[in-house]
Amino acid sequence: MKLFSSVNDVTDVNALVKEALQLKQFPYAYKDLGENKTIALVFLNPSLRTRMSTQKAALNLGMNVMVLNIDKEGWALELRDGAIMNGNTVEHIREAAAVMGQYADIIGVRSFPGLKNREEDYSEMIFNKFVEFCGVPIVSLESATRHPLQSLADLVTIEELKTRARPKVVLTWAPHIKPLPQAVPNSFAEWMCKADVDFTIAHPKGYELCSDFTQGATITHNQEEAIADADFIYVKNWSAYEPYGKVFGGNEDWMLTNDRLKNTNKAKIMHCLPVRRNLELSDEILDGESSVVVHEAANRVWAAQAVLKRMLEGLS
Ligand code: CP
Numbered sequence: 552m553k554l555f556s557s558v559n560d561v562t563d564v565n566a567l568v569k570e571a572l573q574l575k576q577f578p579y580a581y582k583d584l585g586e587n588k589t590i591a592l593v594f595l596n597p598s599l600r601t602r603m604s605t606q607k608a609a610l611n612l613g614m615n616v617m618v619l620n621i622d623k624e625g626w627a628l629e630l631r632d633g634a635i636m637n638g639n640t641v642e643h644i645r646e647a648a649a650v651m652g653q654y655a656d657i658i659g660v661r662s663f664p665g666l667k668n669r670e671e672d673y674s675e676m677i678f679n680k681f682v683e684f685c686g687v688p689i690v691s692l693e694s695a696t697r698h699p700l701q702s703l704a705d706l707v708t709i710e711e712l713k714t715r716a717r718p719k720v721v722l723t724w725a726p727h728i729k730p731l732p733q734a735v736p737n738s739f740a741e742w743m744c745k746a747d748v749d750f751t752i753a754h755p756k757g758y759e760l761c762s763d764f765t766q767g768a769t770i771t772h773n774q775e776e777a778i779a780d781a782d783f784i785y786v787k788n789w790s791a792y793e794p795y796g797k798v799f800g801g802n803e804d805w806m807l808t809n810d811r812l813k814n815t816n817k818a819k820i821m822h823c824l825p826v827r828r829n830l831e832l833s834d835e836i837l838d839g840e841s842s843v844v845v846h847e848a849a850n851r852v853w854a855a856q857a858v859l860k861r862m863l864e865g866l867s
Contacts, residue, residue, distance in 0.1 A: 552861040554682065556675075556691040557699055558742045564706070565747075571707045571850070571857040578611045578856070584863045585614030591655035592618045592692065595628075595677065596663040600824060601692045601700065604851035605659055608859055611852075617655065621647075630677060644677070648684035657688045657862050664695035664732050666796030672696065673761070688862045690855075696761075698734045701823050702742040704854035708847045709748065709783055712819055717747055718782035719816065723774055724754035725831040726803050727788035730796050735823050736789045737764040744768055753777035754789075755802045761792050774805060779814045785821045786832055808833050812841060819843045 554560050561567050574580070590609045592602060602618065609616045619625060628647055629640035636643070651658055660681045664672035678694040691699055709718060720743055722736060736752075737760055743750040744767040751769040752760070759770075771777050778784055786807060791797045806829075812818055822844045826832050836842055 552858065552865055553688045555699060555858045555862070556678065556682075556689075556694065557697050557738070558702070558745050560699075564742070564745050567703065567857055567861075568707050568710050570860070571703065571853040572711065574611075574856045574860070575850070575853040581860055581863075582611065582613045584860060585609065585612035588613075588656045588863060588866065589615040589617060589654065590657045590659060590859065591651050592616065592659045593651065593681075594618070594620050594661045594692070595622050596661050596693075598661055598692065600848050600851050601661060604848070605690075605692065605700070605855040605859075607852050608855035611856055612859055612863060614859070614863075619651075630680065644680045645684050648681045649686065652685035652687045655687060656866055657690065657859065658685050659690045659692045660694070661692035662694055664734070666730055666732065666790060669792070669795035688865065690858055690862065693734055695732065696734055697738040697741075698823070699738055699742075700851065700854050700858065701735060702738040703858070704847060704850040705739055705785065705821060705823070706742055706746055707850045707854055708821065708843060709746070711850075712843060712846075713782060714816075715782065717749055719749045719751070719780055720783045720785065721777050721781045721818075722750075722752045722785045722787065723777065723807070724758050724802075724805055725786045725788045726806055727798075727827065727831060730790035730798050731788050733760060733789045733792060736760055736787050739785055739787070740764045740768055751777045751781075755799075755805060757791055757799050758789060759792060760789070775811070775814075778811065778818065781815045781818045783821055784812075784815065784818045786826075787823065788831055806831065806833060807836055809835050809839060809841075812836075817841070821847050824848055
């Protein structure tokens with residue numbers, strides 16, 4: 552594997568999930584695979600889980616790890632081709648990515664969207680420039696439109712905890728105070744559409760996701776109907792795709808409470824974290840038996856390890 556940026560980079564999703572679960576059982580089975588290999592984890596935005604879980608995954612495989620918070624510790628990057636760099640940017644991404652590729656065998660990149668220009672964000676300009684110029688295998692640590700390591704961990708979690716062969720999985724919008732990217736819901740949707748699950752998306756009117764990611768999903772504006780008989784409820788806020796990056800206010804009643812879960816199939820509640828308590832999800836759910844958010848975060852290690860293992864196996 553040379554690129555992990557979406558579910559489309561995986562030929563057999565079930566096999567990758569199985570591999571992640573095997574690594575969970577035997578974390579050090581491939582501890583020599585990454586000997587003398589280095590991964591550089593490059594962050595243009597904050598992170599807790601992605602940073603620590605990917606680092607741990609790489610260490611379990613015997614790799615060296617370098618972390619660069621390029622937004623704070625690196626030179627200000629120029630992204631535009633042909634720019635006359637007489638402003639605040641100091642280094643062009645062409646040189647920066649190429650140089651990183653000289654120091655690392657694999658590069659991970661986190662690059663959030665600006666949420667101002669949909670065409671630019673959905674072209675994955677920053678992530679794709681790293682792919683173009685770094686010259687080594689590259690893994691997305693969350694890009695403008697997708698978060699594939701999160702989605703793989705989510706699918707691993709569903710596979711582990713499901714109580715029927717084809718579980719009902721619901722992605723529900725939740726309230727927030729600021730516009731958030733569509734990367735996590737886009738990505739979760741496209742992975743669920745390829746998994747053996749009964750998948751529904753519920754959101755208030757106006758928060759339709761880009762249809763490229765939701766082919767095969769049932770989509771509704773009625774949360775109560777959506778979560779009836781659900782086995783898993785994935786809670787997440789996102790801003791509008793059209794008009795891009797906007798939030799409309801209201802819809803505070805979309806925050807789940809225990810009372811709302813009565814008609815579910817003892818649904819397990821998922822969230823990628825970080826979560827704003829009593830805004831996106833209530834204390835009673837996060838602190839109760841239905842929440843699997845920490846379990847889900849723990850599975851980030853095995854998702855990352857399965858992907859890095861495949862990338863290491865592909866290095867010459
Ligand atoms: N879920 C997730 O990616 O968490 P971080 O943003 O903390 O890495």
